[in-house]
Amino acid sequence: MNFFAFFILLPSPFCLKLERTWIIMSATIMTITSGKGGVGKTTATANLSAALAAKGYKVVAIDADIGLRNLDVVMGLENRVVYDLVDVVDGVCRIKQAMIRDKRIEGLYLIPAAQTRDKNAVSPEDMIALCDQLRDDFDFVLIDSPAGIEQGFKNAVAPADKVIIITTPEVAAVRDADRIIGLIEAEEQGPGELIINRLRPDMIKRGDMIGIEDVLDILAIDLLGVVPDDESIITSTNRGVPATMENHSVASQAFKNVATRITGETVPFLDLETQETFLQKLSKFFSSL
Amino acid sequence: MGFFDKLFGGSKNSGSVAKERLQVVLIQDRVKMPPGTMNKIRDEIIEVISKYVDIDTEGMEISLTKSARQSRLVADIPILRSRQNGRR
Ligand SMILES: Nc1ncnc2c1ncn2[C@@H]1O[C@H](COP(=O)(O)OP(=O)(O)OP(=O)(O)O)[C@@H](O)[C@H]1O
Ligand SMILES: [Mg+2]
Numbered sequence: 001m002n003f004f005a006f007f008i009l010l011p012s013p014f015c016l017k018l019e020r021t022w023i024i025m026s027a028t029i030m031t032i033t034s035g036k037g038g039v040g041k042t043t044a045t046a047n048l049s050a051a052l053a054a055k056g057y058k059v060v061a062i063d064a065d066i067g068l069r070n071l072d073v074v075m076g077l078e079n080r081v082v083y084d085l086v087d088v089v090d091g092v093c094r095i096k097q098a099m100i101r102d103k104r105i106e107g108l109y110l111i112p113a114a115q116t117r118d119k120n121a122v123s124p125e126d127m128i129a130l131c132d133q134l135r136d137d138f139d140f141v142l143i144d145s146p147a148g149i150e151q152g153f154k155n156a157v158a159p160a161d162k163v164i165i166i167t168t169p170e171v172a173a174v175r176d177a178d179r180i181i182g183l184i185e186a187e188e189q190g191p192g193e194l195i196i197n198r199l200r201p202d203m204i205k206r207g208d209m210i211g212i213e214d215v216l217d218i219l220a221i222d223l224l225g226v227v228p229d230d231e232s233i234i235t236s237t238n239r240g241v242p243a244t245m246e247n248h249s250v251a252s253q254a255f256k257n258v259a260t261r262i263t264g265e266t267v268p269f270l271d272l273e274t275q276e277t278f279l280q281k282l283s284k285f286f287s288s289l
Numbered sequence: 290m291g292f293f294d295k296l297f298g299g300s301k302n303s304g305s306v307a308k309e310r311l312q313v314v315l316i317q318d319r320v321k322m323p324p325g326t327m328n329k330i331r332d333e334i335i336e337v338i339s340k341y342v343d344i345d346t347e348g349m350e351i352s353l354t355k356s357a358r359q360s361r362l363v364a365d366i367p368i369l370r371s372r373q374n375g376r377r
Contacts, residue, residue: 170307171307171310171311171314174311175311175314175315175318178315178318178319179318182319203304204304206302206304207302207303207304207305208302208303208304209303209304209307210304210307210308210311211304214304214308218308218311218312218315
């Protein structure tokens with residue numbers, strides 16, 4: 001991967017294509033998981049996939065949340081689903097047929113989850129075999145894990161070269177993240193890297209939210225990024241356009257920074273503390289009248 | 290701390306309460322210790338050490354602390370006097 005990343009730094013898209021013809025790609029497979037539900041796994045998978053593709057990498061996002069398909073709608077590709085992950089595993093279609101190409105960004109693909117099956121339709125071995133098929137054709141495979149620690153989680157994590165744990169700064173979410181970290185370390189897939197999502201700088205300032213340092217102290221893993229709680233995530237999800245594809249909100253920038261760190265570059269962490277809250281902006285607005 | 294917290298008599302920030310609660314619950318989670326086991330450990334430690342020295346069981350403290358991703362059991366046991374010396 002590092003070897004390839006070196007070439008991708010070349011500015012011209014022509015060079016990129018040229019290099020691709022003789023450099024064998026070997027995808028980095030990353031699973032985004034959390035333990036607790038609803039903390040932002042699907043949002044992160046969609047935004048990071050789009051951000052990585054926008055940087056010129058070839059990316060496939062896999063929805064491993066079988067039975068609760070979501071990544072398709074978050075990415076805005078729900079009307080183009082024909083085959084799904086389980087169809088590939090069952091041999092109903094070839095893997096290429098299940099890949100939806102995102103027409104908005106070159107090099108971005110989605111393999112949707114099956115909606116009418118359950119997690120047991122797929123095994124960890126199936127996932128490993130499926131991801132191995134993708135290794136030569138992609139730079140990154142991002143897997144959106146279901147919540148929990150059962151079969152669906154095991155399926156999602158089995159093929160991962162790198163596990164990204166996402167949490168919010170809340171007691172239950174951090175506790176579950178700790179459990180996940182323990183499990184992936186036991187499987188020798190650790191230590192994993194952390195994204196703290198839905199941070200509220202205004203609440204941290206008031207002392208009413210667990211701070212970034214505290215979460216890191218408690219979980220003792222490396223930080224990949226911090227994403228603020230941001231309305232733009234909801235509005236962009238409403239439209240089916242990942243924030244990293246369209247807007248310049250703080251959350252979008254935060255996800256783009258995470259994507260850059262994934263490619264091995266260092267980016268300073270956003271200084272969320274100095275980001276103005278809505279109320280601060282409002283009071284400034286009124287005082288400026 | 291918010292205005293109202295200050296007004297109604299400075300209770301602890303909910304953020305630090307959350308942090309403390311997390312630390313405690315994670316110790317239990319990580320060591321997978323059923324409740325009550327801690328007291329059993331304490332009693333047995335007292336039993337063993339008391340064979341050799343007199344200890345201040347009141348001042349004794351057993352805790353679980355965490356460094357990096359390792360939890361450690363720390364026993365702080367004040368010794369009153371050595372049994373050996375006592376016998377002499
Ligand atoms: N940074 C953010 N700011 C605001 N809203 C967010 C942010 N991240 C996620 N959300 C919202 O939180 C909700 C849950 O997000 P998402 O579906 O990504 O979580 P999940 O972990 O995939 O959930 P599940 O466990 O059900 O799969 C969504 O409505 C999403 O729009
Ligand atoms: Mg999800």
